[in-house]
Amino acid sequence: MKRSTESKTKRDDILEVASRLFYEQGYHQTGVQQIIKEADAAKGTFYTFFKSKEELGVAWLKARHVVWNQWLEDAVKPKRTARAKILAAFDFLESWMGECDFRGCAFLNTLAETPEPDSPLRKQVREHKQGLHDFFRSLVNEHHASLTAAQQEKIATTIFLLFEASIVHMQNFRSDWPLQAAKKQVTTLL
Amino acid sequence: MKRSTESKTKRDDILEVASRLFYEQGYHQTGVQQIIKEADAAKGTFYTFFKSKEELGVAWLKARHVVWNQWLEDAVKPKRTARAKILAAFDFLESWMGECDFRGCAFLNTLAETPEPDSPLRKQVREHKQGLHDFFRSLVNEHHASLTAAQQEKIATTIFLLFEASIVHMQNFRSDWPLQAAKKQVTTLL
Amino acid sequence: MKRSTESKTKRDDILEVASRLFYEQGYHQTGVQQIIKEADAAKGTFYTFFKSKEELGVAWLKARHVVWNQWLEDAVKPKRTARAKILAAFDFLESWMGECDFRGCAFLNTLAETPEPDSPLRKQVREHKQGLHDFFRSLVNEHHASLTAAQQEKIATTIFLLFEASIVHMQNFRSDWPLQAAKKQVTTLL
Amino acid sequence: MKRSTESKTKRDDILEVASRLFYEQGYHQTGVQQIIKEADAAKGTFYTFFKSKEELGVAWLKARHVVWNQWLEDAVKPKRTARAKILAAFDFLESWMGECDFRGCAFLNTLAETPEPDSPLRKQVREHKQGLHDFFRSLVNEHHASLTAAQQEKIATTIFLLFEASIVHMQNFRSDWPLQAAKKQVTTLL
DNA sequence: AATGAATGAGCCTTCATTCAT
DNA sequence: CATGAATGAAGGCTCATTCAT
Numbered sequence: 001m002k003r004s005t006e007s008k009t010k011r012d013d014i015l016e017v018a019s020r021l022f023y024e025q026g027y028h029q030t031g032v033q034q035i036i037k038e039a040d041a042a043k044g045t046f047y048t049f050f051k052s053k054e055e056l057g058v059a060w061l062k063a064r065h066v067v068w069n070q071w072l073e074d075a076v077k078p079k080r081t082a083r084a085k086i087l088a089a090f091d092f093l094e095s096w097m098g099e100c101d102f103r104g105c106a107f108l109n110t111l112a113e114t115p116e117p118d119s120p121l122r123k124q125v126r127e128h129k130q131g132l133h134d135f136f137r138s139l140v141n142e143h144h145a146s147l148t149a150a151q152q153e154k155i156a157t158t159i160f161l162l163f164e165a166s167i168v169h170m171q172n173f174r175s176d177w178p179l180q181a182a183k184k185q186v187t188t189l190l
Numbered sequence: 191m192k193r194s195t196e197s198k199t200k201r202d203d204i205l206e207v208a209s210r211l212f213y214e215q216g217y218h219q220t221g222v223q224q225i226i227k228e229a230d231a232a233k234g235t236f237y238t239f240f241k242s243k244e245e246l247g248v249a250w251l252k253a254r255h256v257v258w259n260q261w262l263e264d265a266v267k268p269k270r271t272a273r274a275k276i277l278a279a280f281d282f283l284e285s286w287m288g289e290c291d292f293r294g295c296a297f298l299n300t301l302a303e304t305p306e307p308d309s310p311l312r313k314q315v316r317e318h319k320q321g322l323h324d325f326f327r328s329l330v331n332e333h334h335a336s337l338t339a340a341q342q343e344k345i346a347t348t349i350f351l352l353f354e355a356s357i358v359h360m361q362n363f364r365s366d367w368p369l370q371a372a373k374k375q376v377t378t379l380l
Numbered sequence: 381m382k383r384s385t386e387s388k389t390k391r392d393d394i395l396e397v398a399s400r401l402f403y404e405q406g407y408h409q410t411g412v413q414q415i416i417k418e419a420d421a422a423k424g425t426f427y428t429f430f431k432s433k434e435e436l437g438v439a440w441l442k443a444r445h446v447v448w449n450q451w452l453e454d455a456v457k458p459k460r461t462a463r464a465k466i467l468a469a470f471d472f473l474e475s476w477m478g479e480c481d482f483r484g485c486a487f488l489n490t491l492a493e494t495p496e497p498d499s500p501l502r503k504q505v506r507e508h509k510q511g512l513h514d515f516f517r518s519l520v521n522e523h524h525a526s527l528t529a530a531q532q533e534k535i536a537t538t539i540f541l542l543f544e545a546s547i548v549h550m551q552n553f554r555s556d557w558p559l560q561a562a563k564k565q566v567t568t569l570l
Numbered sequence: 571m572k573r574s575t576e577s578k579t580k581r582d583d584i585l586e587v588a589s590r591l592f593y594e595q596g597y598h599q600t601g602v603q604q605i606i607k608e609a610d611a612a613k614g615t616f617y618t619f620f621k622s623k624e625e626l627g628v629a630w631l632k633a634r635h636v637v638w639n640q641w642l643e644d645a646v647k648p649k650r651t652a653r654a655k656i657l658a659a660f661d662f663l664e665s666w667m668g669e670c671d672f673r674g675c676a677f678l679n680t681l682a683e684t685p686e687p688d689s690p691l692r693k694q695v696r697e698h699k700q701g702l703h704d705f706f707r708s709l710v711n712e713h714h715a716s717l718t719a720a721q722q723e724k725i726a727t728t729i730f731l732l733f734e735a736s737i738v739h740m741q742n743f744r745s746d747w748p749l750q751a752a753k754k755q756v757t758t759l760l
Numbered sequence: 761a762a763t764g765a766a767t768g769a770g771c772c773t774t775c776a777t778t779c780a781t
Numbered sequence: 782c783a784t785g786a787a788t789g790a791a792g793g794c795t796c797a798t799t800c801a802t
Contacts, residue, residue: 010783026305028303032776045782049782110302111302111362112300115215160355161356162351165351165352166351171302172298172301173319181344181347185344185348222792222793231767233769237795243793405685408683409598412797413797421762422764423763424761483685489682491742492679493599495599502742509743534751538752541732541739541752548735549699552681552692558727562727565728602771613790614786614790615787
């Protein structure tokens, strides 16, 4: 029996539960005990699969990276033009925030929780955000193909920053006005 | 012995030490034990002054609000025009980030660490950020006096969001390119 | 101004609050902090009047002794015969138990809480119960004047024990059936 | 290594030590720290086996219930008649009190220490005492088979109450006179 | 007479991790 | 693979008491 296709392993259970809890409660506020309890696993089982809590944290962010990017891609795929894709990214933000358990960006939250800049967790955060920045950059380059590289970069980064700050302040104020303002501004820039 | 004029009270010691540790390590990662140890205080002394760790957290953010706003005001005061004041705010960000122990924004970090939206900590965060938003709004209103309210609001919020995201990603990437891009964009908007 | 007649001293406040809390929560479960807080007194004030928590405990039991005996006497006084007085004592138990905050006998509870037999608290308990035993003894002697001393003693002690166990098990079962059974038995004995 | 047959588990150590300390010092006066120290266990080990101190308290009372009932049964078993069994119960009391560390009834002490009537601890107390009441009731019914139910009940409850108060006041006065008086009275009733 | 800062041991509980089975 | 007993430091907080003012 190949587990990968037919059934979920205990490792998957743990990762799944941890992902939910890390996101909802924060990485440091979530204990290994709670994770294994909700995943119905034993202490030892946990450490069979993960060398440490931090390694689980990294696995979480790696999986989250894939999942979140898929969400973004799914939202953007239907659109034809680069401009429409960028705006669709902001629309995605709106629908994401509509979820009942919106707690902002898992990566930014982890960044804030993790002082040590060289920690494995922080590396995942940087990689993920690098990727998002690149995402906007290539779309802007496509849309504003005639602009200079410096001009393109300014616009791409602006959009990236507006996107990021929208997430943060929707989390903060529990309202979508930051997103609406950002979207308007982005429209102007394109 | 009049403590108010001659010497620091133990309460001040505790708050001072806690402010440093909360900022450097995060609120939840910092234990009461570490605080009192570094403040050279007894357990009981802590709870003579603060009903709970959370209350200390609130005291920290309240003090931080005052201190940080003073930094901003000091940076902005020398400038005459509203436009110059806004740009000076971004310059302040640059010098702030230059500090060896830059760990981003205490308020945004606390936001990320604190899932419960109605927690006293989160209230402090909202108040502080509301104030910063207002700060940019009034300067934009002054500078762009002839624009419609809606246009003013869009610009003010954009600047606010760029400011915020700059902090977050300077913390994330440990580099000032987010700030430079933001500043360029803000210059364009004014 | 004589405080004793005109106004309550802080000492009285403390003793009054402590009496309530000791009875409701138990002696050991009640902290000095809670007492002074509810009595609106300072730490130092507490120790001005009471050398220690234990001394306050003794003061509480001494006062309780007086108050409780007064209750009993008030209940018994209207009756003319010794027999009626004894039965009135059991009736008093019934009305006492009817109080919303009935928590059994302060003295027996303190006995149970206090392992050290020679503690000042335990001494108060013994004195109080000695007095109650004497109370029943003299009434039985009066009622059964013609019996031998040994016979009198057996009856008096039986009544005393039934009285005591009634209190304990009304506290335990939160019902008055122990009292009703005891009263019936006592009626038979007289 | 099969623990169940060969050696005592740490859980047993903890429960055993706790049982002694809870009885000797009282439930609330005994800290988890002291228990694990005397049981030579780690903090975490304690909470591997018991969800909370209260749960340990309940486990203690449950075990005590079994043990104590066994003592009683052993004392009563040799006797043939119901009457003799009842008197043997009081004799058991006497030998029990002779133990050097007599501290009264664990259940009654816990009752006195625990204000909250619906606490799990209080439930154990009620169950245990219910059982003891039943014990006397069935013996009285057997002995006084010809009496009415009401008469039986009065006698059974009287005996139960005399039994209980004997324990309490042997603990209080550190003497067996309460027991002797109770026994004499019980003899009269049978 | 009264204040409240200061102490440090102790409260119950959770932490991340190891390891023998 | 999987279990769960075992560890000991640390979590936030309360305890009874002292003492300088």
